[in-house]
Amino acid sequence: MKNPNIVILGAGYGGIMTAVNLQKKLGVNDAxxxxxxxxxxxxxxxxxxxxxxxxxxxxxxxxPIKDVIDTSKINFVQDTVISIDPDAKKVKLEDSELEYDYxxxxxxxxxxxxxxxxxxxNAFTIQNINSARLIRQHIEYNFAKYNNERDKKQERLNLVxxxxxxxxxxxxxxxxxxxxxxxxxxxxPRENVRIINVEAAPTALPGFDPELVEYAMxxxxxxxxxxxxxxxxxxxxxxxxxxxxxxxxxxIETNTVVWAAGIRGNPIVxxxxxxxxxxxxxxxxxxxxxxYDDVFVVGDCAxxxxxxxDRPFPPTAQIAIQMAEHTAENLKKLVNGDDxxxxxxxxxxxxxxxxxxxxxxxxxxxxxxxxGWSATAMKKLIDNRYLMKLGGVSMLxxxxxxxxxx
Amino acid sequence: MKNPNIVILGAGYGGIMTAVNLQKKLGVNDAxxxxxxxxxxxxxxxxxxxxxxxxxxxxxxxxPIKDVIDTSKINFVQDTVISIDPDAKKVKLEDSELEYDYxxxxxxxxxxxxxxxxxxxNAFTIQNINSARLIRQHIEYNFAKYNNERDKKQERLNLVxxxxxxxxxxxxxxxxxxxxxxxxxxxxPRENVRIINVEAAPTALPGFDPELVEYAMxxxxxxxxxxxxxxxxxxxxxxxxxxxxxxxxxxIETNTVVWAAGIRGNPIVxxxxxxxxxxxxxxxxxxxxxxYDDVFVVGDCAxxxxxxxDRPFPPTAQIAIQMAEHTAENLKKLVNGDDxxxxxxxxxxxxxxxxxxxxxxxxxxxxxxxxGWSATAMKKLIDNRYLMKLGGVSMLxxxxxxxxxx
Numbered sequence: 001m002k003n004p005n006i007v008i009l010g011a012g013y014g015g016i017m018t019a020v021n022l023q024k025k026l027g028v029n030d031a032x033x034x035x036x037x038x039x040x041x042x043x044x045x046x047x048x049x050x051x052x053x054x055x056x057x058x059x060x061x062x063x064p065i066k067d068v069i070d071t072s073k074i075n076f077v078q079d080t081v082i083s084i085d086p087d088a089k090k091v092k093l094e095d096s097e098l099e100y101d102y103x104x105x106x107x108x109x110x111x112x113x114x115x116x117x118x119x120x121x122n123a124f125t126i127q128n129i130n131s132a133r134l135i136r137q138h139i140e141y142n143f144a145k146y147n148n149e150r151d152k153k154q155e156r157l158n159l160v161x162x163x164x165x166x167x168x169x170x171x172x173x174x175x176x177x178x179x180x181x182x183x184x185x186x187x188x189p190r191e192n193v194r195i196i197n198v199e200a201a202p203t204a205l206p207g208f209d210p211e212l213v214e215y216a217m218x219x220x221x222x223x224x225x226x227x228x229x230x231x232x233x234x235x236x237x238x239x240x241x242x243x244x245x246x247x248x249x250x251x252i253e254t255n256t257v258v259w260a261a262g263i264r265g266n267p268i269v270x271x272x273x274x275x276x277x278x279x280x281x282x283x284x285x286x287x288x289x290x291x292y293d294d295v296f297v298v299g300d301c302a303x304x305x306x307x308x309x310d311r312p313f314p315p316t317a318q319i320a321i322q323m324a325e326h327t328a329e330n331l332k333k334l335v336n337g338d339d340x341x342x343x344x345x346x347x348x349x350x351x352x353x354x355x356x357x358x359x360x361x362x363x364x365x366x367x368x369x370x371x372g373w374s375a376t377a378m379k380k381l382i383d384n385r386y387l388m389k390l391g392g393v394s395m396l397x398x399x400x401x402x403x404x405x406x
Numbered sequence: 407m408k409n410p411n412i413v414i415l416g417a418g419y420g421g422i423m424t425a426v427n428l429q430k431k432l433g434v435n436d437a438x439x440x441x442x443x444x445x446x447x448x449x450x451x452x453x454x455x456x457x458x459x460x461x462x463x464x465x466x467x468x469x470p471i472k473d474v475i476d477t478s479k480i481n482f483v484q485d486t487v488i489s490i491d492p493d494a495k496k497v498k499l500e501d502s503e504l505e506y507d508y509x510x511x512x513x514x515x516x517x518x519x520x521x522x523x524x525x526x527x528n529a530f531t532i533q534n535i536n537s538a539r540l541i542r543q544h545i546e547y548n549f550a551k552y553n554n555e556r557d558k559k560q561e562r563l564n565l566v567x568x569x570x571x572x573x574x575x576x577x578x579x580x581x582x583x584x585x586x587x588x589x590x591x592x593x594x595p596r597e598n599v600r601i602i603n604v605e606a607a608p609t610a611l612p613g614f615d616p617e618l619v620e621y622a623m624x625x626x627x628x629x630x631x632x633x634x635x636x637x638x639x640x641x642x643x644x645x646x647x648x649x650x651x652x653x654x655x656x657x658i659e660t661n662t663v664v665w666a667a668g669i670r671g672n673p674i675v676x677x678x679x680x681x682x683x684x685x686x687x688x689x690x691x692x693x694x695x696x697x698y699d700d701v702f703v704v705g706d707c708a709x710x711x712x713x714x715x716d717r718p719f720p721p722t723a724q725i726a727i728q729m730a731e732h733t734a735e736n737l738k739k740l741v742n743g744d745d746x747x748x749x750x751x752x753x754x755x756x757x758x759x760x761x762x763x764x765x766x767x768x769x770x771x772x773x774x775x776x777x778g779w780s781a782t783a784m785k786k787l788i789d790n791r792y793l794m795k796l797g798g799v800s801m802l803x804x805x806x807x808x809x810x811x812x
Contacts, residue, residue, distance in 0.1 A: 130553045133592070137543070137550035144543035147536045186539070 004031050004101035004335060007091060009081050011037035011065055012045065013320035013386075014299025015106025020390060021328030023073045031335050034075045034098060036091070041065060042390075043129050044383070045108070046317050049167055051132040052258070053174030054140065054182075055356070058129050063399060068391045081107065084272040086292045102294050102334060104327060105269060105281070109300040109315060112262035112278060118236040119162075123259040126167060135258060139178075142255055143186040155239045155253035157193045162233055162241075163261025164199035165206065166314075166353055169216060171260055172197050173356030176223040190224070196252060198228045198243050200261070205353070212361040215371055219355050233261075263315065265301040277303055280312070285343035287327055296330070298323040304344070319346045321386065352379040410437050410507035410741060413497060415487050417443035417471055418451065419726035419792075420705025421512025426796060427734030429479045437741050440481045440504060442497070446471060448796075449535050451514075452723050452789070455573055457538035458664070459580030460546065460588075461762070464535050469805060474797045487513065490678040492698045508700050508737060511675060511687070512730070515706040515721060518668035518684060524642040525568075529665040532573060541664060545584075548661055549592040561645045561659035563599045568639055568647075569667025570605035571612065572759055575622060577666055578603050579762030582629040596630070602658060604634045604649050606667070611759070618767040621777055625761050639667075669721065671707040683709055686718070691749035693733055702736070704729040710750070725752045727792065758785040 006022065008015050019035045026033070043062040050056035065076055079093040084103070091098045111125040124135045142156035159175060161168050175195050183190045197204070197220075204227060205213045217227060231245035241252045265279030274281045274289050280303035281289055287302060289295040299320035306313050313319055323344060330341045352362030352375050360375035370378055380401045387396045396402075412428065414421050425441045432439070449468040456462035471482055485499040490509070497504045517531040530541045548562035565581060567574050581601050589596045603610070603626075610633060611619045623633060637651035647658045671685030680687045680695050686709035687695055693708060695701040705726035712719050719725055729750060736747040758768030758781050766781035776784055786807045793802045802808075 130593075134550045134554050137547045141543045141547040144540045148540050187536075 003029065005099060006031050006033045006102045006104070006331060006335075007098050007100035008033070008035045008104040008106060009084075009091065010106035010108060010299070011035060011039075011042045012106055012108050012299055013317045014302075014324045015104065016042045016065070016068065016390065017321050017324030018104050018106060018298060018328050018331075019069055019074055021325055022331060023070050025328055025332045026073075026335060028073055031331075032075070033073065034077055035065070035069060036077045036079055036081060036093065036098070037065060038078070038080045039129070040078055041129075042068070044317075044386075046383070048126045048128070048132045049171040049260075050174050051129070052124075052126045052135040053171060053178045054136040055174045055177050058133050060399060061132075062129055063391070063395070068395065081268055084268060084295075086272055086274075086289070086295055089294065100294070102331060103296065104331070105295065105297045105301055106299045106320075106324070107266040107268055107301055109263040109265060110267070110279070111259055112264040113259065114262060116233055116236065119233070119257075119259060122236040122238050123162065123257040125259050126171065135256075139256055140182060140185075143182045143188060146188055147186060153253075153255075154192075155255045157188065158196065158252055158254040158256070159194065160196045160198060160241050160252055160254045160257045162198055162257060162259045164197050164201075164204035164227065164229070165261065166351075168197060168199070168260035169205055169220070170354050170356075171258065172220055172225045173354055173359070175356075176220060176225055177356040179224070193224075194226060195224060196226045196228060196254075198231045198233055198241070200230070200232045202230050204229060208353075208361075209363065209369060212363070212369055212371070216353065216355055216361050219357075219359050223357060263300070265303075269297070269301050277312075280315075286330055286341040287323055287344050288341075296327045298327050304346070313346055316351075317386070318348065318351075318382075321389070322346055350378065350382065352382065354379050409435065411505060412437050412439045412508045412510070412737060412741075413504050413506035414439070414441045414510040414512060415490075415497065416512035416514060416705070417441060417445075417448045418512055418514050418705055419723045420708075420730045421510065422448045422471070422474065422796065423727050423730030424510050424512060424704060424734050424737075425475055425480055427731055428737060429476050431734055431738045432479075432741060434479055437737075438481070439479065440483055441471070441475060442483045442485055442487060442499065442504070443471060444484070444486045445535070446484050447535070448474070450723075450789070450792075454532045454534070454538045455577040455666075456580050457535070458530075458532045458541040459577060459584045460542040461580045461583050464539050466805060467538075468535055469797070469801070474801065487674055490674060490701075492678055492680075492695070492701055495700065506700070508740060509702065510733060510737070511701065511703045511707055512705045512726075513672040513674055513707055515669040515671060516673070516685070517665055518670040519665065520668060522639055522642065525639070525663075525665060528642040528644050529568065529663040531665050532577065541662075545662055546588060546591075549588045549594060552594055553592060559659075559661075560598075561661045563594065564602065564658055564660040564662070565600065566602045566604060566647050566658055566660045566663045568604055568663060568665045570603050570607075570610035570633065570635065571667065572757075574603060574605070574666040575611055575626070576760050576762075577664065578626055578631045579760060579765070581762075582626060582631055583762040585630070599630075600632060601630060602632045602634060602660075604637045604639055604647070606636070606638045608636050610635060614759075614767075615769060615775060618769070618775055618777070622759065622761055622767050625763075625765050629763060669706070671709075675703070675707050683718075686721075692736055692747040693729055693750050694747075702733045704733050710752070719752055722757075723792070724754065724757075724788075727795070728752055756784065756788065758788065760785050 041062040041064050047061040051058040079095050082092040113119040146156045179193050231243040233243050235242040236257050269281050270276050270279050281297045283297050283302050287296050300315040326344045350364030354360045362370040362375040384400045387400050447468040447470050453467040457464040488498045519525040552562045585599050637649040639649045641648040642663050675687050676682050676685050687703045689703050689708050693702050706721040732750045756770030760766045768776040768781040790806045793806050
């Protein structure tokens with residue numbers, strides 16, 4: 001009997017954790033496992049906003065795949081996925097083609113721009129290592145140019161972040177840390193620089209406890225972040241952003257718009273013919289695609305509903321990791337001839353948003369609120385636990401944030 | 407009797423060393439001394455190429471003026487010089503006006519672009535702290551953009567330096583050090599990056615000993631620098647450079663042209679009505695302007711002829727410093743009522759060009775040639791001697807390059 005081919009697409013949280021769990025659960029004689037990823041490294045998407053602001057180097061955020069994958073057990077292919085043919089059980093890559101018996105789709109998100117004029121062309125997104133370090137350099141380049149021009153251009157120093165959700169808030173927090181350093185580096189007075197956060201919803205951090213939201217906004221405003229809440233972005237050009245608030249249009253001169261207000265799944269799952277909503281696949285309880293018993297989806301591309309709120313769970317690292325662990329267990333069953341797969345239920349252990357400057361807010365154990373250093377310590381604990389799961393103590397020591405008060 | 411007003415324009419090598427020497431030679435009751443400079447800091451022009459390449463931070467290169475000027479003896483005005491009226495004995499600044507009895511012009515150079523099409527608009531020059539750090543960031547920004555574009559643009563990775571004179575050679579040497587670091591930072595293979603040095607003369611380092619020139623070119627070529635010698639730049643656009651060599655036109659795709667092939671004096675001295683050649687003032691033996699007994703010129707704007715070669719001395723830091731020391735001595739005489747000023751003769755003690763990578767070439771004591779580590783050590787010795795003269799041991803310890811082999 002031929003060993004089944006298990007193909008995992010993407011080495012984000014979902015893909016890499018599926019691979020890491022499978023290499024523990026299965027022996028080399030149980031299955032042929034192949035992990036496909038565009039880059040030679042995995043990265044922690046939840047740290048990218050720090051790389052983009054320039055407060056943490058991207059080499060801290062990324063981890064060579066060969067450091068966590070046992071290549072005697074798992075075949076790693078560095079290539080870009082072009083398309084999936086679930087009827088033929090094939091995946092087309094840029095340079096080759098793979099056949100699978102079981103497929104795990106762990107492809108990442110893309111930005112959802114809601115058709116806002118000029119947004120796609122002129123805004124940056126915090127999406128991967130390449131785009132994060134581009135944002136860092138783009139901001140710095142504009143600071144470097146500022147004093148080289150006789151007519152000073154304020155648009156070089158106005159930094160606008162679209163969205164005051166999780167990523168948007170964490171990013172402006174890091175910017176508030178970074179800007180004083182940049183001002184010193186380029187001889188620019190701090191008061192010349194604006195950090196502006198534009199959010200369409202009637203509150204920052206929609207869905208968060210109002211007390212935590214107020215704490216977060218106060219902390220960020222004290223460090224010079226301006227909020228435009230209930231403000232709809234209407235248009236982005238190379239040197240401006242227009243928003244509407246209280247039926248008034250306002251224009252901000254800016255060369256730097258970072259869009260952190262909406263994400264969608266991956267077009268590859270749409271093109272594969274699966275049933276999707278914003279490119280996220282409506283999966284069964286066991287995370288398999290409705291029409292195909294041999295295709296699992298983990299992470300951002302999997303759409304599952306929170307029955308308490310009747311809304312989709314947000315695409316978070318926490319859920320992606322749990323999906324991966326769950327899927328590895330189900331794959332082990334299938335490989336061993338057991339078709340009774342377990343249904344997946346996320347266990348939300350906590351949600352913590354950093355605010356820069358060693359400050360943070362969060363909720364843990366359903367209803368316990370955290371502020372300040374305790375939230376910061378909790379955030380690091382969560383990140384460090386992930387590194388332990390991914391690569392054990394050695395990975396924690398290499399990439400962990402080990403000073404709980406630092 | 408009223409104390410004479412001595413006004414010094416510019417805090418480059420010439421201006422700041424005039425001020426430092428005057429504060430030693432004159433007492434507060436001898437003269438009112440005012441130093442005018444655009445920035446609050448002096449900088450070592452001879453280190454700017456390292457700042458521009460990104461191999462040395464610009465804070466190593468600049469020195470707060472108040473760290474070397476005794477403000478109880480010298481009045482420092484941070485302002486930009488607009489014009490000089492030598493008949494009215496007045497200097498117009500952006501924010502005020504100064505009257506002088508004696509004027510020392512130490513204004514810096516500007517780039518000479520020889521009317522080459524598009525050069526002024528599209529090329530960078532290594533001119534001051536602002537322009538140096540802009541070059542550093544411009545190069546890095548293009549590296550950061552490279553992997554974010556589906557169609558890779560080679561012009562982002564082709565770095566072209568116009569001129570293989572002293573500055574051009576030193577700059578490509580630093581670039582050869584910096585490029586491997588940038589490649590690592592942005593995941594770009596080193597072989598994708600080109601460093602191209604274009605020189606119109608029939609040799610690199612015109613005027614240098616041919617054996618030293620050959621050593622320098624071999625050293626740089628071994629580290630990936632390409633030379634186009636005898637190549638006239640014809641045109642620069644935002645994404646290309648065209649040169650002509652052996653009657654063939656060749657185009658290089660590039661976003662980065664750094665022009666290091668020609669400098670001229672300051673337009674302010676032309677507009678003052680002095681007799682000039684390329685904005686350098688033809689001064690008398692005692693460095694005074696022909697028509698005015700009360701105006702001295704030191705540094706890049708002073709044109710003096712080398713009688714051995716019947717050509718102007720090049721505008722170097724070494725000569726500027728000697729001019730400043732000499733002028734301070736002559737000013738002391740004038741203040742003390744002695745009109746018999748001394749004529750100035752430069753004493754060229756040596757010329758050393760660094761090649762990056764701890765390599766260098768040079769000539770000292772007229773004819774002794776230096777290569778490699780001995781030239782590097784000599785270069786540092788020269789720089790360190792200057793820092794001693796400028797601000798004593800404490801300045802040497804703060805800003806010196808103290809590891810002779812590092």
